[in-house]
Amino acid sequence: MAKKLPEPDVEDIDLTTVLSALADPARRTMLTTMYRGPEPFDCSANTWCADLGINPPTVSHHFRTLREAGLTSTTVDGRARIMRVRRDDLESRFPGLLDAVLGRD
Amino acid sequence: MAKKLPEPDVEDIDLTTVLSALADPARRTMLTTMYRGPEPFDCSANTWCADLGINPPTVSHHFRTLREAGLTSTTVDGRARIMRVRRDDLESRFPGLLDAVLGRD
Numbered sequence A, B: 001m002a003k004k005l006p007e008p009d010v011e012d013i014d015l016t017t018v019l020s021a022l023a024d025p026a027r028r029t030m031l032t033t034m035y036r037g038p039e040p041f042d043c044s045a046n047t048w049c050a051d052l053g054i055n056p057p058t059v060s061h062h063f064r065t066l067r068e069a070g071l072t073s074t075t076v077d078g079r080a081r082i083m084r085v086r087r088d089d090l091e092s093r094f095p096g097l098l099d100a101v102l103g104r105d
Helices: A015-022 A025-036 A048-052 A056-069 A087-093 A097-102 B015-022 B025-036 B048-052 B056-069 B087-093 B097-102
Strands: A072-077 A080-085 B072-077 B080-085
Touching (some): A015 A025, A015 B015, A025 A048, A025 A056, A025 A080, A025 A097, A056 A072, A056 A080, A087 A097, A097 B097, B015 B025, B025 B056, B025 B080, B025 B097, B056 B072, B056 B080, B087 B097
Antiparallel strands (some): A072 A080, B072 B080
């Protein structure tokens, strides 16, 4: 059965935590891929380990950091790990921020 | 004689470094004060230590972090420490970022 992993409510999304999560090139690359590409994004099939030159535990750590900061939602369904960027929540909290950060790099 | 402290050239301003500098509430408060208020800002006359509840060395550390990230320019003239936000440089590198981060908190 699909299970949504814990994430902060929209009103609890904190700017310092969001900026800290964004202040990492690998996390920005992950987020940019999701932000620009078709969603939801099945991260079980990702090639990020190879693309980013980082190992699976580090990828998992980055996923968790993004989710706990309120940047992404994650649903686990069997072996699939479905992620999406919380665009609307972020836009309502910090208008223009994701576009400013992920629009370029 | 007035002396401008070292700062990165506009093309060397790095997004990761900028986001790390912004991911601190005290630094954002400092920057927001300068960003919204009349510039340049004489930081020798600031009340930030009391306002932010931090000591002078910590204030100095934050000033340095902001300048080295490319967020501010600092000119020292006698006892005066004149700072300004590098709005145009930041806007040319990361359009909309300062507004998104400092426009609210």
